[in-house]
Amino acid sequence: MLSFVLRRFASLVATLVVASAVVFTAMEVLPGDPAQVMLGTQAQPDTLAALRTKLGLDKPAPERYVAWVGGLVRGDLGTSYTYSTPVSELVGERLQVSLPLALLALSLTILVAIPVGALAAARRNSMTDLSIMGVTQVGIAVPNFWFAMLLVILFAITLRWLPAGGFPGWGNGPWPALRGLILPAVALALPQASILARVMRSSLLDTLGEDYVRTARAKGLSEGQALRRHALRNALIPVLTIVGLQFSFLIAGTIVIENVFYLPGIGRLVFQAINQRDLIVVKSVVMLLVASVIVVNFLVDIAYAIVDPRLRRRG
Amino acid sequence: MSLLSIEDLDLSIAGTPILRKVSLQLAAGEVLGVVGESGSGKSLTALTVMRLLPRQVRTAGRVLLDGTDVLALSEAAMCERRGRAVGMVFQEPMTALNPLKTIGAQVAEVFSLHLGLSRADAERRASSVLERVGLPPARIPPTRYPHELSGGQRQRVVIAMAVALSPRLVIADEPTTALDVTMQAQILKLLRRLVAEDGAGLMLISHDLAVVAAMADRIAVMRRGEVVETGPGGAAAFEALVHPYAVALREASAHEPARPAAPPGEPLLTVDKAVRDYPLPRPHPFAARRHNRAVDGVSFTVHRGESVGLVGESGCGKSTLARAVLALEPLQGGRIALAGHDLAGLRGPTMAAFRRRVQMVFQDPYGSFDPRHRAGRIVGEPLRLLDEPIAPDARGRMVAQALVEVGLAPGDADKYPHEFSGGQRQRLAIARALITRPDLVVLDEPVSALDVSIRAQILDLLADLQTRLGLTYLFISHDLGVVRAMTDRVMVMSGGRIVEEGDTRTVLDHPRDPVTRGLVDASQHLDRLLSQA
Known part of the structure; x- marks a missing residue:
């Protein structure tokens, strides 16, 4: 098991190195001078030269890459051109919103999707199954910003239970902050949970047809016991893959929802940085998102090995 | 009173009758063999006793187990009986165990479920049951996972679960069909010993008349959902069978196709000190690469017009050797040549010429057909290997001729693979192999997946084609009966080497090498069994 983790870790580091090189090169080959892009076409030559020096553009590319x-390794992501603050501070602040939001949405997704998917599989072709399939179909089809607006109208405007938007920060205790994240998390979770429930259902239906489930039944387990003790864990393996993909998506893919709820998250930061051509922020945040995807994949691999003994010895 | 009494059992799936008035009796301490070809309803009969039937199934009649009609019991009462009063062993040991749980935990579950034992107690009992089925904890710890065990060992684990609580009735559905001969004999002996020790009844289901006759006290022959004949087991079984179908089944399983002896021609295939290594996964990234030598310095020659058998247990390297002969994998040492041309140097057009001259037929033809291609396209595919493209109508004629040669109709070219039966699919595979008029045909277990009567027909077809077209066969099989019927010479492989070779009858009647002797002893071929009586 340890050797499996070490090998996966080595491949994680290697992937990060390659990814950083790709992100760096992509920024390099963009047409035009980054300083020119950032300042716009009206810039004075001396301002341009000053920015070029500040960005280190007068040095050769390999040297800049290493720097x-x-x-990145030291946690120094450079200084934002538009905000004039260290990018690490900006990102840190935004992560305080995006990370809890992503985690909350993911927890909701998992907590709803797995039992619902399992229920649909256990009662296949029943009314329960058909209703679940119908609801999840709608959940995937409905645009989440529209669903978000419905949530705001119902829970914020009509019932006045939760705030319609904005984020009070964690300074006033966890509850006000969490209240601000509930509706966005629900809006984010709906399509994800719908997808995951369907994956769970079909995966469990596959495992229920396996020979070892029949063996378990021949031992005297009831249908429910065989499902819980033998089919469920086997069915979770493909579900894990989807969960990993969804988490990566939730960290980065929240731009729309953050705009609907006016949340100061990573998605909005990238959106603004691109509008303002703040390439330092763009480059660092892109790298951060890439790294988070790679790390989540690493964690999913470890989770695979915990669930499936066949993977522990191989690699 | 009998232990199990099935009385006038009718069974239908979604309105289609499958079983008709099936009646079977089994006393405690008795072994009942149920024999029949695929689709005869023998497995469904067994699953009815377990009440593990698909949802759409409707049953009528009575299944009395110790005097209680299981068809009338509630599901909860059935759960109590499964594993406790009846244990069941299935065909596919590779998939019958949960891959995520240790074997000890899977056996222990029987004890915790039925006896309410604590985890520690259940695991202790599980260890002793595993020991009883020949998996002593010192050698095979109960903490192993199924993927760390061989097929035979996995089947022992499944048997351990079935006999854990010493049930009164054990049902074994094709328990050894997926295993090779040596393992087959061991598992059958184990089953017989266990039920004898517990005084239990055993219902043994198999398509293999020899296995059933060797094991059973009484035999029931099933066909198309009906029991057509019951009779005594043992060597007397064969003489006693009178129903025309049972007699046909008996004759088919002892069938030997007529093969006029043809004088062997010049050497066609020469294998000289062939070595095939597989790289093993490295234990850590800086370890030296290690290799598993699957074929270890094998040399032999096959002459034109000959039929040469290659036998051995699974994992002995025979399939690897076959892949090397087909030039599907490179050698790490030695050379293989077809009519003097070394396989190592084949590229592009010379490779196409080679593929045209050497064709193959696999065990499971269905898996080697693209389900979305029609039979005509499947059979005609090797025609691409011809040097010059052929006109569509000529191609159609060649496909039709190939189909007729193997006993199919020219019109079958428009059908899809799933529209054919198992035996017809194997005919299709043979047609595909023959359409380029090859010199050498490699047959890898070509009849292992077929029922006995179909098997006899396919063997006849292969023998007939060999005589008519002057083909050369390399015949790979674990079934010594088939090898005896189909080959002139035989080579026995073990651990990547050829340990014995010679004239088929001489080798099989007077085996010199211990490996050959083991195979011959284990094989339950009918003439041997009958000659013992």
């Missing part, structure tokens, strides 16, 4: 990666 950038060195900075």
Whole structure:
């Protein structure tokens, strides 16, 4: 098991190195001078030169790459051009919103999707199954910003239970902050949970047809016991893959929802940075998102090995 | 009173009758063999006793187990009986165990479920049951996972679960069909010993008349959902069977196709000190690469017009050797040549010429057909290997001729693979192999997946085609009966080497090598069984 983790970790580091090189190169080959892009076409030559020096553009590319990666490793992501603050601070602040939001949405997704998917599979072709399939179909089809607006109208405007938007920060205790995240998390979770429930259902239906479930029944387990003790864990393996993909999506893919609820998250930061051509922020945040996807994949691999003994010895 | 009494059992799936008035009796301490071809309803009969039937199934009649009609019991009462009063062993040991749980935990579950034992007690009992089925904890710890065990060992675990609580009735559905001969004999002996020790009844289901006759006290022959004949087991079984179908089944399983002896021609295939290594996964990234030598310095020659058998247990390297002969994998040492041309140097057009001259037929033809291609396209595919493209109408004629040669109709070219029966699919595979008029045909277990009567027909077809077209066969099988019937010479493989070779009858009648002797002893071929009586 340890050797499995170490090998996976080595491949994680290697992937990060390759990814950083790709992100760096992508920024390099963008047409035009980054300083020119950032300042616009009206810039004065001396302002341009000053920015070029500040960005280190007068140095050769390999040197800048090493400096950038060195900075990343130390947690120094550079200084934002538009905000004039260290990017790490900006990102740190935004992560305080995006990370809890993503985690909350993911927990909701898992807590709803797995039991619902399992129920649909256990009662296949019943009314329960058909209703679940119908609801999840709608959940996937409905645009989540529209669903978000419905949530706001119902829970914030009509019932006045939850705030319609904005984020009070964690300074006033966890509850006000969490209240601000509930509706966005629900809006984010609906399509994800619908997808995951369907994956769970079909995966469990597959495992229920396996020979070892029949063996379990021949031992005297009831249908429910065989499902819980033998089919469920086997069915979770494909579900894990989807959960990993969904988490990566939830960290980065929240731009629309953050705009609907006016949340100061990572998605909005990237959106603004791109509008303002703040390439330092764009480059660092893109790298951060790439790294989070790679780390989540690493965690999913470890989870695979915990669930499936066949993977522990191989690699 | 009998232990199990099935009385006038009718069974239908979604309105289609499958079983008709099936009646069977089994006393405690008795072994009842149920024999029949696929689709005869023998497995459904067994699943009815367990009440593990698909949902759409409707049953009528009575299934009395110790005097209680299981068809009338509630599901909860059935759960109590499964595993406790009846244990069941299934065909596919590779998939019958949960891959995520240790074997000890899976056996222990029987004890915790039925006896309410604590985890520690259940695991202790599980260890002793595993020991009883020949998996002593010192050698095979109960903490192993199924993927760490061989097929035979996994089947022992399934048997351990079935006999854990010493049930009064054990049902074994094709328990050894997926295992090779040596393992087959061991597992059958184990089953017989266990039920004898417990004084239980055993219902043994098999398509293999030899297995059933060797094991059973009484035999029931099933066909199309009906019991057509019951009779005594043992060597007397064969003489006693009178129903025309039972007699046909008996004759089919001892069938030997007529093969006029043809004088062997010049050497066609020469294998000289062939070595095939597989790289093993490295234990850590900086370890030296290690290899598993699957074929270890094998040399032999096959002459034109000959039929040569290649036998051995699973994992002995025979399939690897076959892949090397087909030039599907490179050698790490030695050379293989077809009519003097070394396989190692084949590229592009010379490779196409080679593929045209050497064709193959696999065990499971269904798996080797693209389900979305029609039979005509499947059979005609090797025609691409011809040097010059052929006109569509000529191609159609060649496909039709190939289909007729193997006993199919020219019109079958428009059908899809799923529209054919198992035996017809194997005919299709043979047609595909023959359409380029190859010199050498490699047959890898070509009849293992077929019922006995179909098997006899396919063997006849292969023998006939060999005589008519002057083909050369390399015949790979674990079934010594088939090898005896189909080959002139035989090679026995073990651990990647050829341990014995020679004239088929001489080798099989007077085996010199211990490996050959083991195979011959284990094989339950009918003439041997009958000659013992």
